[in-house]
Amino acid sequence: MRWDRLFDDLEAQLGAEERRDRDSEVADRTRRERARVELGARFAAAVGAVLRLRLVTGATLTGELLDLGEDWLLLRLENGRDAVVPVAAVTVVTGLAPRASAQRTARRFALGYALRGLARDRASVALTDASGRVVTGTIDVVGADFLDLAEHALGESRREENVRGRQTVPFAAVVLVEAR
Numbered sequence: 001m002r003w004d005r006l007f008d009d010l011e012a013q014l015g016a017e018e019r020r021d022r023d024s025e026v027a028d029r030t031r032r033e034r035a036r037v038e039l040g041a042r043f044a045a046a047v048g049a050v051l052r053l054r055l056v057t058g059a060t061l062t063g064e065l066l067d068l069g070e071d072w073l074l075l076r077l078e079n080g081r082d083a084v085v086p087v088a089a090v091t092v093v094t095g096l097a098p099r100a101s102a103q104r105t106a107r108r109f110a111l112g113y114a115l116r117g118l119a120r121d122r123a124s125v126a127l128t129d130a131s132g133r134v135v136t137g138t139i140d141v142v143g144a145d146f147l148d149l150a151e152h153a154l155g156e157s158r159r160e161e162n163v164r165g166r167q168t169v170p171f172a173a174v175v176l177v178e179a180r
Contacts, residue, residue: 053085081180083179128174
């Protein structure tokens, strides 16, 4: 009878050690898998979700994630307007689910391509730069790493007599481009 209890106790200890080893292996694999997940994959899984973004300027945006590309997000803001936000301008995101999408981005093109669409459509925009300054106007030219903005009031069309100035803005300084 003593031998039975001893063997039962040894078997229980062995089973507990096997469970600890298995749990440790699962936890280690989970950590390794999570370490491979990129933020873009988390954003890709969040298309259609309402996110709250804190930007490098300290401003906060809330809106539905409509689309994303290699280095930008397209949000439908609470005011109904659409806004392009470079991922590099985002400091904190609230509302991302813990899951990720196998497809890293919805669009393969970069910020410049998205801005070229606004330039092509001659859309009036409000551009916020890294200093927090907001400039309104129309994007005239989109280069490889910059844009040229014809500055004018939002209610005015982009005519020479309405243009107050022209600015060249490096992509690295773009925080938000809100289509009006």
